[in-house]
Amino acid sequence: MARDRCWLLLILFTCGLTPEVAAETEISSDGPVAAQEPTWLTDVPAAMEFIAAAEVAIIGFFQDLEIPTVSVFHGMVQKFQNVSFGISTDSEVLSHYNITGNSIVLFRLTAIGLFNSMIQIHLLLIMNKSLPEYEESMHRFRKAAKLFQGKILFIMVDSVMKESGKVISFFKLKESQLPALAIYRTVDDEWDTLPFTVVSAENVQKFCDGFLKGKLLRENHESEEKTPKVEL
Incomplete structure (x- = not known):
């Protein structure tokens, strides 16, 4: 069955992960890996440009950077270095994407998979x-x-x-x-x-x-x- 190509917003449920599940996002200890940092998205145009530039983009929308989910998110950034990661705490950006709480969201060009x-x-x-x-x-x-x-x-x-x-x-x-x-x-x-x-x-x-x-x-x-x- 052919997959239609479109932009799709998906909320990934990482909040409330058990330590065992959160640990799955940590870097492998097989060897040293250069640290990767998410791109800070300080306004709506920056977020839109970031999403449009990648086939797969994952953005952490956070109102509070002290919650455990933020650590899980940074672990994901390190593990999946072929994926574009962004992060934003800007209220206008969260509002633009209808984010009402701390969420990790995936934007993907291919609808399924x-x-x-x-x-x-x-x-x-x-x-x-x-x-x-x-x-x-x-x-x-x-x-x-x-x-x-x-x-x-x-x-x-x-x-x-x-x-x-x-x-x-x-x-x-x-x-x-x-x-x-x-x-x-x-x-x-x-x-x-x-x-x-x-x-x-x-x-x-x-x-x-x-x-x-x-x-x-x-x-x-x-x-x-x-x-x-x-x-x-």
Whole structure:
């Protein structure tokens, strides 16, 4: 399945990482590596230019530089030296990208597929960030993420962003089916979706477990659509 090319904003869940997971971002001790520093983005034009210049750009948006997530971010900078990293504490920059808290955000030119050498299964929460239930849904989504550390990369996609239309189309979702979960495996392009009314750690876990076991919900939907309707 061909991948559409577009700019996509993805929030990576690094806040609240356990020490074991945070340690994965540290530099290998195989040998000395020249230190790499993120680019400071002091205003909106600088951030826009930085993102436009790279196929993959990761920006740490921080309101507080003393939190543990900042150390995790700097560890990522050192480990992935072929990726462009930026950092900003400017309130106008955070507002421009609808950042309301400390976040590490990835901007990528290719819609599907993140760091193929890392975690190969990605779970996307496709949801309008302005919905009243967004914060509670994110809390539950993060709770479920802890159950699949090292197995599945949990990602938030803001459905109202223009660029997100390519992702929604890729997973053959309709606007009426959102919010939805979409899961994707990079090695074979296998995927599945689950529209929902209320996200919970339980239904996220069940959906992920089913995918890991090879049970695809969309196969049931496709078979139902192919079954001819018979009038009685």
